[in-house]
Amino acid sequence: MKTLNNFPYHSALVLGLAKSGSAAAKALLQNGIYVRVNDMKANKEDEVVQELIKMGAEAVVGSHPLEVLNGMDLLVKNPGIPYDNPIVKEAMKRNIPIITEIELAYRLTESPIVGITGSNGKTTTTTLISDILNEDGQGVKVAGNIGIVATEIAQNLQENETLVLELSSFQLQGIIDFRPKIAVLLNIFEAHLDYHKTLENYIMSKCNIFSNQKETDYLVYNADDPILEREVKNAKAILVPFSVSKKVENGAYVEGNTVYFKGEKIMDRDKIVLVGEHNLENVLAAIAAAKLQGVDNSSIQQVLTTFTGVKHRLQFVTNMNGRQFYNDSKATNVLATQKALSSFEKPVILLAGGLDRGNEFNELEPYLNHVKAMVLFGETKEKLKALGQKLEIPSINIVENVEEAVEKAYQVSDEGDVILLSPACASWDQYRTFEERGDMFVQAVHRLM
CATH class of the missing domain: 3.90.190.20 (Mur ligase, C-terminal domain)
Incomplete structure (x- = not known):
């Protein structure tokens, strides 16, 4: 099991005890961090609360007193809790760093990370990438917004395995050092403004996926999205575009009935089972990420000629x-x-x-x-x-x-x-x-x- 190396915090408040909160609390406790958990809807008799108390956590449940921040030097927030929550606002006032458990997952693994975000298509693209890597014989684990807590998976990754993460804007807003080897940014349009308040805040959260990348990392992005075309100019990573409407020399594109990556024919478009232009975008993004991982074309073809879609997504x-x-x-x-x-x-x-x-x-x-x-x-x-x-x-x-x-x-x-x-x-x-x-x-x- 991996440990938190060079972790600068000694005490943490975990706000919200859904799956991600309890997993984060356990990971912190196992690494010798003093943990206080707070959840309005929980009570002391709940199984998860009792388990955390036995592990050494302090539990404050049934209310949200601001005093839970006293003595804490880190706040680990459930992604769904907005930043106008009184405790979160107080933490910002006290200059206490605020993260989501995605940041913990990053610090708990040395394995390469492929991170996928966007307003639409995240789950389909995440599933395609993991299926292609699996088909190619590469070890892969999938987690994040797709429903599997990243912290739990990250601690137990083998050295030769890749962590594929579906990432929401809520999760990405709470990062400090999180850095995927390959970031995939599918699209951005106006969404979740009840949470982010402004479109610019939402864009900033999504673009956090590449904010810590370095010159040796890769950013796969939708070259047909004008917002992304503007924002990726700030990236340090190697840009790898994809497009359904034009030829992009350094990325994935369609010409006639043929799908290409950097000029290399991957397969015929009409053999792809998924319907819809938007799914073609997801396919191109997945191809780009897979090729950057060194995948053989036959593995890509096998998946794309059999993959009929993710449950609940067309x-x-x-x-x-x-x-x-x-x-x-x-x-x-x-x-x-x-x-x-x-x-x-x-x-x-x-x-x-x-x-x-x-x-x-x-x-x-x-x-x-x-x-x-x-x-x-x-x-x-x-x-x-x-x-x-x-x-x-x-x-x-x-x-x-x-x-x-x-x-x-x-x-x-x-x-x-x-x-x-x-x-x-x-x-x-x-x-x-x-x-x-x-x-x-x-x-x-x-x-x-």
């Missing part, structure tokens, strides 16, 4: 009576739904709606020309209904939830249609997670069968 569910069902529950914002809709030319029955974050949906207008029906649910159903009426979509239906939406969608569909769950909203008004929402969709489809 996931093909089934073909029933000539209708194709797709689960895109991970489309929690407008851009993701734009990309899903642009993946199809067939008539679409769109299932959408969810948490109302105050935004409008006018950006969907150019992508709805082949939508023949909308089935809407959640807090935003009336906003989406108004958009559909404005565009004179023939069939607009309001239902209570995703399960009812599946039944109604089938009723209004015809042979040859695509029935697409792509909500354009977060799930938290009705479901705990987008995964739960997607699972409900898939189960409802199977009940129809």
Whole structure:
């Protein structure tokens, strides 16, 4: 098990005891750091709290007194806790460094790190990269925002293994020295402003992925994204662009029906199973990262001719009576739904709606020309209904939830249609997670069968 070398902190407050918080607390305790944990929703009898107390942690649960910062020289924050939280604000006032457990994971391993971030496509690209490296026989472990705590994985990595990390803006905002050998930056568009407050703050958090890179590292980036084209000028790393629209000499691109990396043919485009232009971007990013890792083209080809998508991200569910069902529950914002809709030319029955974050949906207008029906649910159903009426979509239906939406969608569909769950909203008004929402969709489809 790896240890924290040259760690300049002697005491740490771990704020929030979700999976990442408890893992961070354990790692710190195992390295001789004095740990105080604080969680509003926990109580002393909880199993995880009892375990940490037995390991030597001090537990303050059920409230958030500012006194928990007393005597602490580091704050390890759950990524989901915003920076306007009173304890976080007080820590900043006291000049106490604030990190997320991604920083700890970096300090706990000497293995190479491939880090992936972006507003959309992170999970698909992360999965593609890890699958390709595995196919090539390289040792690889996947963690981060994909659902596996990075700290736990980092401590137990073997010398010949690579750590592939999916990274959110929330995680990246809390770094100090974190430095991936290969950083992959897919795209940036306006998102999570309820957390970051401004677009510039959000951009800065995303670009933290390359802020500590050196001249011997690599930055794979989307050369079709104007924000990234501007921001990567500040990078010290070797720039490796990818583009679906133009030839890029030092990166991955498409020309005709052929995918290239630095002028070398990788494979024919029409043999790639994943649908959608946005997935082609993810594919090019994965190819670039894999080639930088020395992967053989046959391994890339094997994965890309068989990989049908990540669960809940434009996931093909089934073909029933000539209708194709797709689960895109991970489309929690407008851009993701734009990309899903642009993946199809067939008539679409769109299932959408969810948490109302105050935004409008006018950006969907150019992508709805082949939508023949909308089935809407959640807090935003009336906003989406108004958009559909404005565009004179023939069939607009309001239902209570995703399960009812599946039944109604089938009723209004015809042979040859695509029935697409792509909500354009977060799930938290009705479901705990987008995964739960997607699972409900898939189960409802199977009940129809």
